[in-house]
Amino acid sequence: MDQAIAMEPSSDFTGTARGKVGMWLFLVSDSLTFGGLLCAYGALRMGSTDWPVPSHVLDVPLTAFNTFVLVCSSLTMVKGLSAIRHGDIKGLQKFLLFTALGGITFLSIQAYEYHHLLFVEGLRLRNSLFCATFFSLTSFHGAHVFAGVIYLLITYWRSTKGDFSASNNHRVEVAGLYWHFVDLVWILVFTFVYLL
Amino acid sequence: MEQAHIEPNYMKIFWWLLALTIVEVAVVYAHLPKWSTVIALVLMALAKAFLVAWNFMHLRFEKPALLLMVGFPLLLLVDLLLGLMPDIAHRIF
Numbered sequence: 001m002d003q004a005i006a007m008e009p010s011s012d013f014t015g016t017a018r019g020k021v022g023m024w025l026f027l028v029s030d031s032l033t034f035g036g037l038l039c040a041y042g043a044l045r046m047g048s049t050d051w052p053v054p055s056h057v058l059d060v061p062l063t064a065f066n067t068f069v070l071v072c073s074s075l076t077m078v079k080g081l082s083a084i085r086h087g088d089i090k091g092l093q094k095f096l097l098f099t100a101l102g103g104i105t106f107l108s109i110q111a112y113e114y115h116h117l118l119f120v121e122g123l124r125l126r127n128s129l130f131c132a133t134f135f136s137l138t139s140f141h142g143a144h145v146f147a148g149v150i151y152l153l154i155t156y157w158r159s160t161k162g163d164f165s166a167s168n169n170h171r172v173e174v175a176g177l178y179w180h181f182v183d184l185v186w187i188l189v190f191t192f193v194y195l196l
Numbered sequence: 197m198e199q200a201h202i203e204p205n206y207m208k209i210f211w212w213l214l215a216l217t218i219v220e221v222a223v224v225y226a227h228l229p230k231w232s233t234v235i236a237l238v239l240m241a242l243a244k245a246f247l248v249a250w251n252f253m254h255l256r257f258e259k260p261a262l263l264l265m266v267g268f269p270l271l272l273l274v275d276l277l278l279g280l281m282p283d284i285a286h287r288i289f
Contacts, residue, residue: 014261024262028269035273043280055224064221068214074252075210082203173254180252184245187213191241195224196234 023174027181030144034185037140038192041133052130054194057121059113066109067190070145073102074183077176087166089159096156099179103149110142134193141189144182151175204251212247216240 014021045051054060076098083091117123125135155175158164164172220240223233250256255263 014265015259016262021262021265024266028266032269032272035270035276039273039276039280042277060221060224064217067217071210071213071217074213074248075206078206078252082206177253180248183252184248187244187248188241191220191237195220195237 017170019170019174020177023177027177030181031185034140034188037133037137038188041137041192044129044133048129050128054130054196057123057130058134058194059116060194062109062113063190063194066106067186069102069105069109070183070186073099073106074180076102077179081169081172081176084159084164084169084172085166089162089164092164092169092172093156093159096152096159100149100152100156103145103152103179106145107142107149110138110145137189137193141182141185144185148179148182151178202257204256206251209247209251213244216244 010017076095080092080095080099083089083095123131125132152175155172158171220237223236223240228236255266
């Protein structure tokens with residue numbers, strides 16, 4: 001790649017590459033959205049007298065496995081970044097695909113969970129505050145995972161075009177930031193919605 | 197221009213995240229007193245979130261300006277929580 005692309009311009013204020021600053025700003029605003037949803041969930045739950053025990057309604061072991069899948073995909077993402085920083089393009093591609101596969105596995109299990117809750121248990125958003133908050137929070141997060149899988153596949157596609165190298169991998173790191181954020185949010189959602 | 201990239205021990209972070217997840221699930225099924233469960237789960241969740249942000253998202257290697265940029269708006273969340281406290285607290289106390 002030519003030198004102009006390899007050199008990422010830095011933001012004057014933070015002394016950090018602009019793409020990274022941009023992604024962090026997006027993640028901060030996104031975490032406020034998730035924070036708003038979680039706070040609403042907390043306030044509604046504390047104000048209710050008939051909140052069900054989540055583990056009686058939801059499949060905690062299955063979701064714990066799903067959490068494990070997402071944490072594994074975070075690991076493969078950093079392994080991919082580590083590979084390209086050592087100039088290993090094949091390693092980057094392999095780990096990007098593993099990471100995307102982790103995301104797809106997560107979404108498949110979530111689809112199975114939704115199918116069970118919607119069509120076997122007959123739960124709907126309007127049934128109760130528990131259902132409303134559960135479906136809003138988990139579907140909002142699921143949409144993030146879905147977007148993340150597309151983001152990862154585009155990053156993979158760019159890697160096959162020779163966009164990344166040992167000295168030019170900034171966009172891989174930025175994609176990783178988004179993916180780890182999705183994992184981080186899930187850690188909180190899993191604890192507050194499924195375990196507490 | 198090109199800085200050396202020091203890597204955290206990713207595997208170690210991964211095992212910590214895994215171990216904390218297992219302990220979390222175990223705490224739920226151990227049927228401890230309500231408030232010890234809540235406190236333990238919240239602390240472990242925050243610890244896991246911190247581990248991901250600090251190591252996987254490389255916050256530990258970022259410049260102070262970026263840490264400020266990311267950290268300061270999150271104080272708004274604390275503000276939001278404090279604002280909701282009257283609604284939450286009347287059920288606790």
